Every structure is written in C-alpha cells, then in structure tokens.
Amino acid sequence: MRQEGHRRIWVWTGLAFGSLMAGLSQLAPAIGDQASIAAGYRIAVNGVSPERASCASCHQQNGAGQPDVGIPRLAGLSSSYIAARLEYFATGARKDPVMAPYSAMLTPVQRQAVADYFASLPVPPQPDLVQAREATLDRGRTLFLDGDYRTGLLSCSQCHGRTGLGVSNFSPRLAGQSADYVAQKLEQWQSGDLRDPKGIFMRADARHLTQSDIAALAAFVSSLGGKEAGKP
Amino acid sequence: MKKNGIWKIAALVLLAGDVGTVTAWKISSLFTVRPGAFQPPSDSAIPAGKFGDIVRFGEQIFRDPGTYARQFVGNQLRCSNCHLEAGRLGGASPMWAAYPAYPAYRSKNGHVNSFEERLQGCFRYSMNGKVPKLGDPVLVALESYSYFLAKGLPTGKTAPGRGFPALPKPALTPDYARGAKVYAQNCASCHGADGLGRSSGDKVVFPPLWGPQSYNWGAGMTSIKNAAEFISANMPLALGGTLSVQQSWDVAAFIDSQVRPQDPRFNGDVDQTRKKYHDSEYSMYGRTVNSAVLGDPAFTPPSRTVPAGNDTGPVDAD
Numbered sequence: 001m002r003q004e005g006h007r008r009i010w011v012w013t014g015l016a017f018g019s020l021m022a023g024l025s026q027l028a029p030a031i032g033d034q035a036s037i038a039a040g041y042r043i044a045v046n047g048v049s050p051e052r053a054s055c056a057s058c059h060q061q062n063g064a065g066q067p068d069v070g071i072p073r074l075a076g077l078s079s080s081y082i083a084a085r086l087e088y089f090a091t092g093a094r095k096d097p098v099m100a101p102y103s104a105m106l107t108p109v110q111r112q113a114v115a116d117y118f119a120s121l122p123v124p125p126q127p128d129l130v131q132a133r134e135a136t137l138d139r140g141r142t143l144f145l146d147g148d149y150r151t152g153l154l155s156c157s158q159c160h161g162r163t164g165l166g167v168s169n170f171s172p173r174l175a176g177q178s179a180d181y182v183a184q185k186l187e188q189w190q191s192g193d194l195r196d197p198k199g200i201f202m203r204a205d206a207r208h209l210t211q212s213d214i215a216a217l218a219a220f221v222s223s224l225g226g227k228e229a230g231k232p
Numbered sequence: 233m234k235k236n237g238i239w240k241i242a243a244l245v246l247l248a249g250d251v252g253t254v255t256a257w258k259i260s261s262l263f264t265v266r267p268g269a270f271q272p273p274s275d276s277a278i279p280a281g282k283f284g285d286i287v288r289f290g291e292q293i294f295r296d297p298g299t300y301a302r303q304f305v306g307n308q309l310r311c312s313n314c315h316l317e318a319g320r321l322g323g324a325s326p327m328w329a330a331y332p333a334y335p336a337y338r339s340k341n342g343h344v345n346s347f348e349e350r351l352q353g354c355f356r357y358s359m360n361g362k363v364p365k366l367g368d369p370v371l372v373a374l375e376s377y378s379y380f381l382a383k384g385l386p387t388g389k390t391a392p393g394r395g396f397p398a399l400p401k402p403a404l405t406p407d408y409a410r411g412a413k414v415y416a417q418n419c420a421s422c423h424g425a426d427g428l429g430r431s432s433g434d435k436v437v438f439p440p441l442w443g444p445q446s447y448n449w450g451a452g453m454t455s456i457k458n459a460a461e462f463i464s465a466n467m468p469l470a471l472g473g474t475l476s477v478q479q480s481w482d483v484a485a486f487i488d489s490q491v492r493p494q495d496p497r498f499n500g501d502v503d504q505t506r507k508k509y510h511d512s513e514y515s516m517y518g519r520t521v522n523s524a525v526l527g528d529p530a531f532t533p534p535s536r537t538v539p540a541g542n543d544t545g546p547v548d549a550d
Contacts, residue, residue: 142275149320150271154470159422161432168430170421171437198421204470 033116040110040117048105055102055114064124067222070180079112079119080169085196086111094196123225126176132219140220143213153208156217159201164224170198175225183218190214270391272320272328272381283376290377293370294318294327297359301370306361306537307493308429308436308445311354311374314453316466319381322393323465323472328381329394348375357450360493362538396461402481406456408521411486414479418468427490442490444533449495449510449517449526456514459484489521496535502527 045061047054059065063075074082088094089103090111103111132140142148145162147155156174160166164175174182188195189206209217275291278284293300294311295318312318319327334347345353348371352363364370385391416425422438424430429440440446452458464480466472475483495517498505502525506518517527524531 146275147317149317150274152321154317157437158469159437161435161437163433163435165433167422167432167437170430171432201468201470 036113036116037120038117040113040115043106043110043114044117048110052102052105055118059118062124063118063121064127065178065181067127067178068180070178070184072178072181073124073176074118075121076123076173076176077119077166078168079115081115081166081172082118083112083115084169084198086115088196094199123176126222126225132179132216132223136216136219137223139213140216140218143209143217144220148208151208153213154205156221164221174221177221179218179222182221183214186214186217270322270326270328270385270393272326273383277383278380286373286376287380289369290373290375290380291318293373294377301355301364303538304355304361304364304370305359306535307359307440307447309359309439309447313439314358314462319378321466323397324462325395326381326391326393327378328383328385329391331375331378331382332385332387332389332391333394347378348372351375356496356536358447358453360446360448360451360535360537362536396458397465399457399461399464399480400477402478404478406460406481406485408482408486408489410478411482411484411489414475414483415486418475418479419483422468427487441487442492444493444537446492448493448535449532450497450535454488454492454515454517455512456481456484456488456516458514459488485516489516489519489526491524491526491532493533493537494529494535495527498527498529498535502529 044055044059058071059074063073065071065073067073085094086099086103086106087108089096089099090106092100106114143153144156144164147153147158156164159171160174161171164173166173185195185202186206186209189199189202190209192203194200194203275288278287289300294315297305297310298308314325315321315327316324319325322329330350331347334350335344336350337343338345338350340353346366348366351371351374352366355361356363415427419441422430423441424438427440427442428445429436430438436445447453453462460481460483463484464473464475464477467475495505495509497509499508502518505527506515510517519526526532
C-alpha cells in the first residue's frame, strides 16, 4: 500500500512535469519538421501550378500579408491553426471563394507543409499605418480587455490572451493582425456567418458589437505588439 | 441594434410559448443582458482620490490575483474566471450581489461571517492559497471594489442575479462517462483534454479545471450542483445556456470527479473528512473513481501551495 502510494506520487510528479513541458512547448511556435518547412517554403514561394499564383504573392514570403488591403498576416499563427483553416477551405467547411481553389490544389501533406513554413517565421515588424485616434484605441482596449457587461460582450482577452497572442490551435494571434482583415471577419460573424466549425464562439460574441466597436477593436488589435519583430 | 431587437422578439415569442423561467433566462442570457440584473457602475465611475485608487487596485487583484496578490495565491486561477466580467455579470456570482449579503451565517464554518472573512475563504479554497489576515490591504481592496460595484443596492434583500441561476434536477443521475463525452465535445478545446488549462504566451488564459493548479477540495465549485449551475448558465464562454440540463450535470460530475489539491481541513483521514465536510450527494470527495479514492493523500496534490519564497507561515483565521 505504501509502495503503491509512492508509485502514485511519482506518477503525479510525472504528470505535473509533462504538463510543464507541454506548457513550455506552447511558448515557442511549433517548430515542425525541418523537411516539411522546406517543402512548405517551396510551395509558398513557387506554388504548385504554373496557372496559379503562389501563397507568397498575396501573403508575402515572410508571411506579413498586406495589412492595408486586409490580406491577413500568417507569421505568428500556429501550424495546427493554419493547417486546419486550409483544410476547412479545401473541404468547403469554411466558404471562401478566394482561398478554396488554392487550398483544394494541395494534398493534406502539402497543406501541413505550408502551415509549418508560415508558422516557423518570425513575426515581421509592423508597417507604418495611419494611426487610429486615441479615443478609438481606448474604446478598443476596453472592449478587448474587459468586454462590456451591459451588452453581454465577453472580453476578447478571455480567449486570445491579454496581449493578443492567441492560444495555439484554438484562438489565433491577434496582436499586429491587419485591422481591415479583423474588421471584415467580425462583420462576417456578426452577420451570422459561421465561417468554420470553430466559429460558434466568435459568432456568439460578435453579435454584441456595434459598427464603431468593430472599428475600435480592429484598430486596437492591429496596434498590439509594438513594432518589434519577434517570435509569437 | 436592429439585430438585437429581433433576438428580443424571438425571446418574447418563446416566453409566450410557456417555456418556463429557466429557459427564458437562458435564452435571454444568450442574446442580451440578463433580465432584472442590476447594472453596476462602470470603471469610468470610479472616483478620483485615495478610495478610487483602492477600488482600482481591487479590480486589478480580481482580474489577476497571481500578479497583484501573489503571496496568497496557490494556483493558476483568477477571481474573474468564475465571477465573469470581473464580478459584474449577473448569474456568474457577481460581487455587487455578494457585498450586501454580508454579514451572514454560513453553515460551512458555523458562525456569522463578515464580508472580509468570506473573501478569506476564496483564498483558502478556490485559490488554494494562504489566507490574508483581516485588514490586509488585499482584502480591503477587494472589499472596496465589491462595495463600489454594489452602489445603490439595498441590504436585507437578495439581489436578482446573485450566485448562479437555479438548475432543475437532472432526469438521470449525473454520470461520469456521459460527462466525459460532453467535456470532450464542448470543453476540451479550451480547457485541454487533460483539464489543465491553456496559455497564451506565458499567461494562463483558459483556467485549469483540475490538477495541482486548480481549486482545492474545500472550494464551493467541488459541489457538482454549484458547478452544474455555473456551467449551464455560463459555459462554454459566450455560449451559456446551450448545454442541456442533463449535459450540464453530467459534465459537472465529470469535472468534480478529478484529482485536485487536498481540502485544507483534511485531518489525515479521508473518510472522516468526507463525513465532516463533504457529507452530500453533490461531493465526490472520498468516493472511488477509476479505482482511486478522491482525496487519498497518496496522489492528491497538497493544499496551500503558494509560490516558493512567499511562504510566510500560516495566517489562517479559522
């Protein structure tokens, strides 16, 4: 019995250690397999068909996207998050007329490779965009950190973290994301679009936002993270 | 704005269809502000000056006790994990409803408790930490914040929205295996399949529901009834009211049948501790789950684990 007790302590210590290591591994982006990253790089830059533009032609080779026209930044997102979205586009689980044909051209292995490549990139420095007004940023900050108990809006930070870094494959990093992109997506959710199977949470919360709240939130999250380049 | 109106009409139609108050509460909790709930003042109403500073400090502790009350916190939970919207949301044990309800007799410790003593209980059990002494700046700040939120509420009356909304008893006895399924489908993507929570950067975002970093066996949330009520009204986040009554009870039973830190009142004997403090159909303490006895010190993490270097010795009031 005593022996058994000791064994259990070790099992428990092992579990605690395991969860600590799992926690640590979340701090760094998924490194993925180097070969997969290299294969993903080739697809991202060259594409898989001469008929079609490559990922990089819109999202840039460094994954920065084009913030001013609402093309999202991919660097900083986790590999499992990107791979799942590509699968949703390819299968139609998420309706996107632009991304669907590109994703459908890729095999599951190629989708994973592209995801590994973009997830391996450092977060690029933010471009100099027109700064939102201070009052707009303040409103966005309040909604992001505290929500609004009067409308039932839960704070964005409850799922995306107070610094907007996101949670691995569940909630994407928002810090420094294109404001145009964030606003577009919030509007889509608000209109009742599910976007993908994980969209139930955003559809429920976005219902509580007004148009000006959406603009304020988009401006605020795009301003998060400062200008420095760094790993997510 | 227009959309909000449509939801309200939908809720009214359902109300007219005689769907009972619980469903009405749930429907409204999904789509708009909960009915009858008191509206606490917002942060912008915090007064300037010394008192306002302490109110603000209280709110900071409330949102991030691991930073602002570090010496008393023994796990990765925040007050605001259960008291949603930083203690402002009705149906999620709002602080504005708790404040005017004290002093009150509590069967949990068999005497009349001041509000401050009630707060001590949160640190001792829910935060698995050390108890701040009465008058400690941390307790004063939390009391000030709660007092500020309760502005205008009368004493001697239970404010609508206090605690969690009552939940009907389930048709079937709450079941671990059914609960595990509900958990996997609705909870695991945030709290983790292992229940240990998930982080954003180095900050815990989704609280651990069990394991050494969660609430201990003395916490109110170890009551399957409390957990079921909280879950039904508030979980999954932003989707409160979407689980069925049965699912809420089942998943609460599953969560409250896991390993968690010891009850700080543990006297060395699990059976005796169960008889004294857990003699309820809603507590799994001392029961055998997966061939192990919950609370068995052999594999139960200790209570009162504050960060290393912060152990200033016991300061329990009771």
